[in-house]
């Protein structure tokens with residue numbers, strides 16, 4: 466896969482606290498568990514293992530947080546694509562409710578980790594609003610809010626007027642607010658996880674690309690570009706939307722489109738207080754959704770889908786900047802000074818997949834674009850599983866690596882799907 470847009474231009478890279486040193490692996494070591502990939506999933510696995518007293522090492526090809534974990538929108542939203550009733554229909558009452566508790570806990574886990582480890586992470590916990598852009602979606606958000614409210618979650622239904630007041634814009638017919646959610650500086654959180662994991666005893670090595678995982682008797686030998694190896698009884702592969710052939714056919718199990726974000730310069734107080742004045746984050750019910758927020762420096766960030774390929778110029782973000790001004794006309798004339806993107810990993814059933822290619826070699830993949838909380842929680846679950854061998858620690862079943870049919874054509878599919886959704890999602894104004 467081509468090297469994606471570097472981390473440097475992201476807003477988060479310019480406003481995050483300095484990274485702790487994570488020197489490359491320069492000599493061969495032996496640990497109980499080796500983790501490949503230094504995103505939220507890998508780092509949270511390492512932290513949890515270290516806290517359990519288990520020797521763990523993370524090998525990251527670039528710097529921890531280089532992937533989606535250092536570039537995302539920083540919206541910490543619990544849940545997944547499926548509502549509790551859909552999870553129950555899929556997994557039965559007990560299984561569905563257990564999964565609902567797991568996916569419902571993901572935002573809590575992020576904010577708990579930030580607090581418990583006193584991480585230097587700017588955050589606001591003011592909730593997430595989901596805006597309904599059609600009448601059919603009004604019914605969907607009402608049902609969704611009701612299902613979570615029935616489970617004791619702090620939710621709020623917003624009619625058109627309440628949405629106008631909360632969002633500061635006219636776009637939506639209605640919406641709901643999930644009080645568990647909030648926002649973070651995402652790269653600061655990745656770096657906070659690094660520091661916490663190191664403090665607990667984990668080794669984190671940046672600039673250390675894993676090139677092979679070979680079973681030798683009872684242990685795995687994890688090979689790196691530089692030469693030194695890690696010997697480990699267990700391996701967790703958490704390479705997100707950037708799998709690079711380590712696990713045969715893994716990259717064929719996902720589609721990894723680029724998500725794009727454009728951010729403005731810091732807004733004047735006069736403008737800032739007109740945009741999401743309560744400090745919530747927001748996304749909408751479109752298939753190709755927009756997600757937006759203000760950050761701790763009062764910049765406005767607009768995120769959404771862009772071209773599948775790597776960006777060529779600032780023009781690849783122009784649709785997001787236009788959308789921002791359509792939603793908030795007061796942004797006309799405000800400069801967008803940061804543009805970046807990263808890859809999300811989508812599975813066919815829109816669920817995270819856990820694979821165990823062979824006993825002791827565990828793979829986590831599939832974030833569906835909502836991985837800040839989810840992959841933090843997945844890391845904790847994977848750590849508990851490799852520490853105990855008890856599959857009950859895993860929220861999702863272990864499934865075989867099954868390539869998507871005609872995966873080689875996926876870029877064409879994605880382009881066709883994006884075009885189709887752009888047509889069917891409609892424009893930015895809510896349709897009555």
Ligand SMILES: Cc1cc2nc3c(=O)[nH]c(=O)nc-3n(C[C@H](O)[C@H](O)[C@H](O)COP(=O)(O)OP(=O)(O)OC[C@H]3O[C@@H](n4cnc5c(N)ncnc54)[C@H](O)[C@@H]3O)c2cc1C
Pocket residue numbers: 501502503504505506507524525526527528529530531532533534535536537538539540541542673674675676703704705706707708709711724725726756768805806807808809832833834835836837838839840
């Ligand atoms: C632009 C964007 C916006 C998003 N917005 C949100 C949001 O607002 N809210 C939300 O919840 N989610 C959001 N997401 C999704 C979220 O960021 C991801 O789900 C999450 O960060 C995935 O974490 P991860 O650890 O699985 O993968 P990543 O963070 O992608 O980490 C994988 C790491 O593996 C490393 N790697 C790959 N191969 C190797 C190898 N051979 N050797 C060593 N290392 C290797 C990579 O370098 C990379 O650092 C967004 C994603 C993007 C891209």
